[in-house]
Amino acid sequence: MFKTHLMSAAGLCLCATGALAQVPVLTIYTYDSFASEWGPGPAIEAAFEAECGCDLQFIGNGDGAALLARVMLEGPRTDADIVLGLDTSLIARARQLDIFADHGVSAAFDLPVAWDDPQFLPYDWGYFAFVSTADVEAPTSIAQLADSDLKIVIQDPRSSTPGLGLLMWVQAAYPDDSAAIWEALADNIVTVTPGWSEAYGMFLEGEADAVLSYTTSPAYHIFAEDDQSKVAWAFEEGHYTQIEVAAKLADTDQPELADQFMQFITSDAFQSAIPRTNWMYPAITPQGGLPAEFQGLARPQTALLFPPDEAAAVLDGALEEWRAALSQ
Amino acid sequence: MARSVVPVNGTLRWPGTIAVGLALVFLFGPLIAVLWRAEGLASLSRADLSAVWFTIWQAAVSAVVSIGLAIPVARALARRQFRGRQVLVTLLGAPFLLPVIVAILGLLAVFGRAGIVNSFLGALGLPDVSIYGAHGVIIAHVFFNLPLAVRLILQGWVAIPSERFRLAAGLNAPIWRVLERPMLASVVPGTFVVIFLICLTSFAVALTLGGGPRATTIELAIYQAFRLSFDLAGAATLTLVQIAICAVVALLAFAITALDAMGRGLDRVVARWDGSVWGDFAWITAAALFLLLPLVMVILRGLPSILELPSSVWVAALRSVMIAMVSAGLTVALALALALRGGWLVVVVGTLPLAFSGLVLGAGLFLIVFPFVNPSNVALPVTALVNSLMALPFVMRALVPSVAQVEAQYGQLADGLGLRGWARLRIVLLPRLRRPLGFSAGVAAALSMGDLGVITLFATGDRATLPLEMYRLMGAYQMQAAASSALVLLGLSLGLFWICDRGWRIDADA
Incomplete structure (x- = not known):
């Protein structure tokens, strides 16, 4: 008699946990500022949970490189x-892990370069x-900046994504005399953070006088x-150019939900949350267009970007050049 | 610390043995986990070697300069009584308790291109001085470590019983030679080791104020290995290099540490008659200006919007305070157990944590924890424990000499009375150790408050600590809110330190 009660009690417990477990959890690893209260995370979570009947959990990890290290x-x-928040400089290494699946999403991207990566x-x-600031006379090229007396702060490519971006920028813009550019820039650089x-x-x-950041930074201040x-x-x-990407894990235990979210990334609800929280351009311009403060921003004529494999190939040489030029 | 080689008679040794085991497991376990995953060691590149040399050089110079300046300041504070001295001693400790980025911005507000010093020079028509370069690294490290050096050396001074000063005065003996120099010979080597090791693992300060990759430290090379190429073997190898440097320097320092226990006093405040009053006040004023001006800038920057801070900052602050209190309690318990146990292993455990790269420790703990539980769920306990381990070297520096002194002075008496075990701890040791124990709890709590530590790798999601919340605000362009959070952090760190340091004390002379 007692035993039966115990069994039914255990059964009840199982049912209870079963009921709880019926809300499936979709776990997304991202970088900390995406998941934080001021990032796009909360708005996107609310919008997706409204349509998925699931619990979306963003787990924030440092920055993009820390995110990849965690994975x-x-x-x-x-x-x-x-995994959401890798950028073009990390894709080659992420692909080598061989843990990501094709996303199967096709969309008309508003990117400055063509994009047809099946996974990212x-x-x-x-x-x-x-x-x-507006009162500083703006140079019109990296070379002109290097010739000027202007003082800049940059980030270390070994520990920071924008720092790595500048390293690639100089390589892409001055493939033949990148070392000379860095040597000329050395006296403009107040310090490296x-x-x-x-x-x-x-x-x-x-x-x-200036800091390495993004063309969209002034929009925040406006x-x-x-x-x-x-x-x-x-x-x-x-x-x-920095392009931030998301990818689905091949052996996710929530394949349908993951697919649903990958599709959701291209939706208006997701894309319209980006500009005023991540301060970047959405990959697909939302129907309402960009917010007003994005309208007057500088739009470069040329977008430079190494394909992932090429970026990985030039990295070591570029880093050594950078270190040598700035260590003198 | 060499004195800890002599164990304390008649007290319990087993808690100390457990503490040693715990510390060794939590330090070497993660390193072994990383090495295991990396499947071996890596060879050092030329860039790594130059990082090793720069690291050793800047750490040695920073430690020598910090101590050289700390000795006159500590002496001045030890022999002068004045209104507000107590507040000043606590405030002077503040830089040591600040998160790195807050301290850097505070320093730059004074010494930077747009800082007070250059504005002043500009107004006088003088050329600018630049803080960026090797001297900037040293200035920043002195800013961080002078307070610690002053505190540790000041403790040495106030530990000299006033009876001895009276005796020396009565005999007209030279105080410097018979009392102060022997005391310094016993305190300075250990202080040097701690400061050297703090600077050894410096990374953000060295890079930012060093002005570029010239100022690459081993810790930055570890960061690079981990992030840029996910080279765990390289990261672990560089950590072993740090441990080796730590071992060599610690052995050298302990070899020249003098022993000091001459006789007992009645724990009375010393009233001094020697030295120039004006000279002492010049030292105190100079140190106060150097250490407090950047803090004033941090306060001025943060004050305007402190009431508009988002509620999440206050929640994070509460969380950090709780971690800090757990961490402080744990640290004091560990440190007391270790100090009572004695032995060379205690010296190792009381020094080694400083040589460990936080990044490698975090990665190793992650590798150990991940197969069993979700790292996010254990982020806070792991943070409290690692913070405790990291505080041990500072705390042991204050506690071990005090334990040795109490034993030297009252040990025979206690033995004669047959006081052993808990009774001896309760009756003889604890009442005499209130000052170093309070200081230890305060340091541990404050260090824990400001530390970003392993928490970044463990990805706490909505359970952020205050320093992490501050970084999030900065990452979201909200520099004003971040500055106010920094002020909250400064206030809480100092407040916790003040409460522990004062509250545990019976007398109020240091």
């Missing part, structure tokens, strides 16, 4: 269903640029602070 540490046993789906993009935040903070405190004084310098040789 590599976890290996094939990772709990992630989707773009969700936003931007141009690296030097951000300065570990990450974007330190550099941007130093620029705002007046430590430099929107949030009503400050029109920040400008991005447009360079005639073109700007290196």
Whole structure:
């Protein structure tokens, strides 16, 4: 008698956990600022949960490189269903892991370069640029900046995504004399910081005339602070492009939900959350267009970008050149 | 610390043995996990070797300069009584407790291109001075470590019983030679080791103020290996290099550490008559200006919007305070157990954590934890534990000499009375150790507050600590809110330190 009660009690418990488990969980690894209260995460989570009947969980990890390191540490046993937040400089290494599946999504992207990667789906993009104030006379190229007396703060390519972007920018724009450019830039560089935040903070405190950031950075100051004084310098040789992508894990335990989210990335609900939270260009311009503060931003004539394999191939040489030029 | 080789008689040794085991497992376990995953070691590149040399050089110079400046400041504080001295001593400790990025922005507000010093020079028509370069690295490291050096050396000074000063005065003996120099010979080597090791693993300070890749430290090379090429073998190898440097420097320092236990006093405050009053106040004023001006800038930057901070910052602050309190309790328990145990293993455990790269420790712990539980779920306990381990070297530096001194002075008496085990701890040791124990809890709590540590790898999602929340605000362009969060962090760190440091104390002379 007692035993039967115990059995039915156990049965009840099983039912209860079963009922809880019926809300499937979709786990997305991303970088910290995407998942944070001020990033796109909360709005996108709410919009997707409204249509999926699931629990969407963003797990934030440092920046893009830290995100990839986490996926590599976890290996094939990772709990992630989707990884969102890698960029073009990380794709080659991510692909080598051989853990991502084709996304199967086709969309008309508003990207400055053609994109047809079967595994990595773009969700936003931007141009690296030097951000300065309107009262500083803007140089029109990296070479002119290097010849000037202007002072800049940059990030270390070994620890920061924009830092790596500038390294690639110089390689792409000056393939034959990148070393000379770095040597000429050396006396313009006030200092090199570990990450974007330190550099941007130093620029705002007046430590430099300009900081390496994105062409979209001034939009934040216009929107949030009503400050029109920040400008991005447009360079005639073109700007290196950052394209941020998402990919689905091949052995996700939520394949349908993961597919549904990959499709959702191209939706208006997702894309319209990007500009004012991630301060980047959405991969597909939402129906309402871009917010007003994005309208007057500098739009470079030329978008520079190495294909993932080429970016991986030039990295070591470029890094050594950078180190040698700035160590003198 | 060499004194800890002598174990304390008649007290419990087994808690210390457990603490040693725990610390060794939590330090070497992660390293072994990383090496296991990496399947071996890597060879060092030329760039790595130049990073090793730069690291050793800047750490040695930073430690020497910090101590050289700390000795006159500590002496001045030890022999002068003035209103506000207590507040000043606590405030002078603040830079040591600041998160790196806050301290850098504070320093730049004073010494940077647009800082106070250059504005002043500009107004006088003088050329600018640049803080960026090797001297900038040293200035920043002195800013961080001078307070610690002053505190540790000051403890040495106040530990000299006032009776000895009176005796020396009565005999007209030279105080410097008979009292102060022997005390310094016993305190300075250990202080040097701690500061050297703090600077050894410096990364953001060295890079940002060093002005570029010239100032690449081993820790940055580890970062590069981990992030840019996911070269775990390289990261682990560089960590082993750091441990080797740590071992060599610690052995050298302990070899020249003098022993010091001359007789007992009555724990009374010393009133001094020697030295120039004006000279002492010049040292105190100079140190206060150098250490407090950047803090004032942090306060001025943060104050305007402190009431508009989002609620998540306050929630994160509460979370950080709780972790800090757990971490402080754990640290004090570990440190006391270790100090009572003694032995060379305790010296190792009380020094080694400083040589470990936070990144490698975090990655190793992650590899160990991941197969069993979701790392996000254990992020906070792991953070508290790692923060405790990282605070041990500082705390042991304050606690071990005090334990040795109490034993030297009251040990025979206690033995004679047959006081052993818990009773001896309760009656003889704890009442005499309140000052170093309070200081230890304060340091551990404050260090834990400011530390970003392993938490970044463990991805806490909505369970962020205050430093992480501050970085998030910066990452979201919200520099003003970040500056206010930094001020909250500064206030809480100092507040926790103040409460522990003062509250645990019976007398109020240091």
